[in-house]
Amino acid sequence: MAMDLLRFATAGSVDDGKSTLIGRLLFDSKSIFTDQLESVEKTSQDKGHGYVDLSLLTDGLRSEREQGITIDVAYRYFATPNRKFIIADTPGHVQYTRNMVTGASTADLGLVLVDARHGLTEQSRRHAVLLSLLRVPHLVLCINKMDLVDYSQEVYNKISAEFTAFATKLNIPDLEVIPISALQGDNVVTRSTSMDWYSGPTLIHHLEHVHVASDRDLVDVRxxxxxxxxxxxxxxxxxxxxxxxxxxxxxxxxxxxxxxxxxxxxxxxxxxxxxxxxxxxxxxxxxxxxxxxxxxxxxxxxxxxVKNAPEPSQDIDAMICWMTNAPLRPRQKLAIKHTSNSARALIKDIQYRLDVNSLHRDLETKELGLNEIGRVQLRTTKPLLCDPYSKNRTTGSFILIDEATGVTVGAGMIND
Amino acid sequence: MTATHADYRLSQLDQLEAESIHIFREAAAEFEKPVLMFSGGKDSIVMLRLAEKAFFPAKIPFPVLQIDNGLDFPEVAETRDRWVQRLGVRLVIASIDDAIARGIVVDDGKTSRNRLQTPTLLNAIEENGFTAAFGGGRRDEEKARAKERVYSHRDEFGQWDPKMQRPELWSLYNGRLHEGEHMRIFPISNWTELDIWDYIGREGIEIPQVYFAHQRRVFERDGMLLTETPLNPLREGEVVTERTVRYRTCGDMTLTGCVESTASTIPEIIEEVAAARVTERGATRGDDRFSEAAMEDRKKEGYF
The missing domain is CATH 2.40.30.10 (Translation factors)
Structure with missing residues (x-):
């Protein structure tokens, strides 16, 4: 059987132990090379850190290392004998939504990390909302730092139940909740000996076996x-x-x-x-x-x-994630790219702004600021051949481009 | 019989190939004057193969650009010429010596030829009016590359601004340019070193002999094994010995190190790469060693 491919996006901040988790996946799957590790060890030492800071492996740019923050989506690669993995590693600090939406757009699976001591936070709910909005079909909630809560089943059950209840409001067809300790290695690559009560898969086992071939639409020819x-x-x-x-x-x-x-x-x-x-x-x-x-x-x-074709339409109703400082307003004209088609688009109306923490729809606001998401009506200069994003992530998505600067300023997902 | 989803699975190499072909077609359709940067190294050969597949049975609809630094391995140059001839693509050569002679770049005797490649390349792009240049960069190579887009926008000075990159979503690439700007396009961004070798093996494509184990007279400098050549005079204390080596990357002969290896077939190389504990650039690229941000700095200036 030939090796297949899984693309997944990770969400969470350094405090949740995301870098440590990625470091562990890469390290335990032998994807970190000695020269990379030596360079990280040396830099950690130079900076006076008491431990090897694995986040230095993923912070690629000089300004990131200087400021101790991650600026951009970084792509990482590792493989096990059966599967190759592409991680879109999205930072938790700056430009959060924009980066997360970018990373999730191509992901088959989203990995959300929470700290077992703190349980679900506003941020973890937001991660789940964005992954659901981007129709990432599989979600894994990793409850990390189980070692700091005495590997308590009670803590796991409580967070798991709370998250599952929240997830019912979203479009998440497949959810797995895994208790781990990225630092100690519990249930990441090797099964934990401290959580006998947990009978589910380790993270790597789940990543290796999650079935993604059936996520593709094999019925509607496009x-x-x-x-x-x-x-x-x-x-x-x-x-x-x-x-x-x-x-x-x-x-x-x-x-x-x-x-x-x-x-x-x-x-x-x-x-x-x-x-x-x-x-x-x-x-x-x-x-x-x-x-x-x-x-x-x-x-x-x-x-x-013949009997199953997308509807050509010049009127598009979509959720838009806005990605630039100057807000999106009605009457604005932008370039639009949808599949291999380019046109111009006029913003007819901004129906509401979605609060990604509470799912509340703000009907009062008539503009979208940087990193905000809202429901928007557009009119295009020529018919686009659209499907709902829920049916097809390729023919249901588009980008908006500022015609003056040429910069990508918005990401759109067509509504049903 | 009804087909099940299990029948419609693509291997990861086929998925990577499909993505790269999509990128080539997209760029060829949208850019007025693309060019493929072709060094003759394994990554650029794989790129050329993918371009061949993308447009078959038509010829590749853009020329290939070679930066001649005068320090290429002769075997690499020969393989490159054979590929160009077989595919019938137009070859544009921009030579560093020529750029020096014309005063476009200044050879102060201290700057490496690697560094002089950047202004030579930028000048060739400008003179020929190329609006897009395909490069064989991979994100697993180096951490500055890990954050670069498939479509990497360059301003009128050819510079890359990592903080101002355009968001890149789904498979929708934004190729908008202003006058004088160009795009660097990396169709094999998501391939790893191992994928490249698996693909070379699967496709049975010709690569330069220096990638396979051979006898070579080498000397040690800065922890790397460099080839003996009149272009790279020995320094005091350096001793030439004959060893069995191969190259993991093919760059400037005076800066690219080889590794001791007996891998003389593609399967042996794949086995060696899978077990390697040092990145290909860390092991063998003198040009990346000047500082932790050496690649980032060169990329900002307009390097490949």
């Missing part, structure tokens, strides 16, 4: 066309292929398909992956599809099924 391949050479004179990454469904030669927004129909003549014809394509494969008829298809179009 192929956003990125690039039209026309070789213009004698060998491939008539070749015309539509290249893209499958965002949903399974495509097979002979399937009847519809091209949007034109609505023209044809049949799949063949699917190419480099120099081979393949019998079927499914997400997240990058393939090239040939059609039987000479229909007009270009970048930004979508190949889907």
């Amino acid at each position: 192929l956003p066309v990125q690039y039209v391949i026309r070789p213009k050479s004698d060998d491939h004179h008539d070749y015309r292929g539509y290249a893209g990454q499958v965002a949903g469904g399974v495509l097979k030669p002979g399937d009847e398909v519809m091209v949007l927004p034109s609505g023209m129909t044809s049949k799949i003549a063949g699917i190419d992956l480099f120099d081979k014809e393949i019998p079927e394509a499914f997400p997240p494969m990058s393939v090239t599809v040939r059609l039987e008829d000479d229909v007009d298809v270009s970048r930004g179009d979508m190949i889907s099924r």
Whole structure:
């Protein structure tokens, strides 16, 4: 069986022991190299720290080390014999929501850390809300520092029950609560000998076995066309292929398909992956599809099924996370990028601002500030081929770009 | 028979490949004048292979750029030329010697050629009007790279500002540029050293011979094993011995160290890399050793 891949996002601040946990995962899976460890040991010593500060492993930039904070999402890699892991490590201090949303956007699993001594905090609830908003299908709550509460089952049960109750208000299809001590190594990679009452998996066992293949939509065919391949050479004179990454469904030669927004129909003549014809394509494969008829298809179009196609629409209702200092206001015009399509968008209305701590909807505010999330109505210059984000994270998401600065200022998730 | 989800699983290498191909197609569609920075090292060869796959059966729709520092391993240059010829891509060469002769960069005799690559590269990008340059950087290589975007925006001086990076969500890449700016694009950001080797093995692609164990006359400097070459005169006390070595990275011959190894096939290399306890840059890159932030500083100036 070939190795597969799990992308997960970690949330929490240094105080929760997040860096120690990541350090332990990397260290126990032999993903920290001696030169990296030596450099961290030397820096810890130079700074007069009493212990090896594993957070130095993850703080990559000079200004971060100088200020002792993490500025940006950092990506880390480790592997066990069956799975490769990509961690999007998001900092707890500055630009919190923006970074967390960025890290969670590509994650299959979200890992939230709480300190067993303090239980759930406003921050841990916020982490869960953001992971749910971004539709990260699997969530793991790690109750850390169990060693400091005498490995108490009571503490575990209390926090677990409280979090489970809170999670019912959110969209979290799969939740696992694991008692750990990142510092002592309990239930991270090796099973704890101090918590006989816990019969669930260790963290690494869960990360290795959580089933993510079924998270992909294999029913609703969606192929956003990125690039039209026309070789213009004698060998491939008539070749015309539509290249893209499958965002949903399974495509097979002979399937009847519809091209949007034109609505023209044809049949799949063949699917190419480099120099081979393949019998079927499914997400997240990058393939090239040939059609039987000479229909007009270009970048930004979508190949889907005749009776199952996204609705072309210029009016979009979405949750938007705002990521820049100047607030988002009605009547503002922005560039929008959705799949392989670009257009301009006008902010028609800001319906409410969501308080990510209380889930309260503030209907009074008519603007979104930095790191705020709200429900927004937009009108686009041309129809976009949208699905609800809850159905498809690729065709249901978009980014907003400031046309003057070129900076990405918002992330959008299309509502049902 | 109804298919189950278990039938529709992609291995991690296939997922990485699909992501990289997506990035190549996206950039080729959105940028007016992209170029691929091609050193002939293993990472840039894997990049070229992915680009070949992304546009097949059409040719790669952009040229490749080589920075000639005059200090490349001859084997690397030969492999590079064969790849360029086989794929029929246009090769743009920017040479440091030429840049020095034209007064674009100043060789003060103290600065390493590695450092002179940056202004040479930036000048080549500007002169050719390239708006995007694909690079083979990987996030597992170094901690400044771990925080860099796939689309890494460069201002009109070619500088990287780590604190002002654009958020990058889902697989939606923002390629907006102002006049004079360009984008560095890293299609293999999420690959690790081991992934690169697994892929080279799986695809059976040609890489320079220096990656495999061979006999070489070497000497020790700053804890690294460097090759004997007239380009790198021996200092006092340095002694040349013949050893069985291979290279984990291929950079400037005078600064890139080799490791003692008997790994002469791809499976042996994979086994060695999997067991390695030192990062490839830590082990063999003199250019990263000047300070803890050596890579960060060079990146800010516009290095690869």
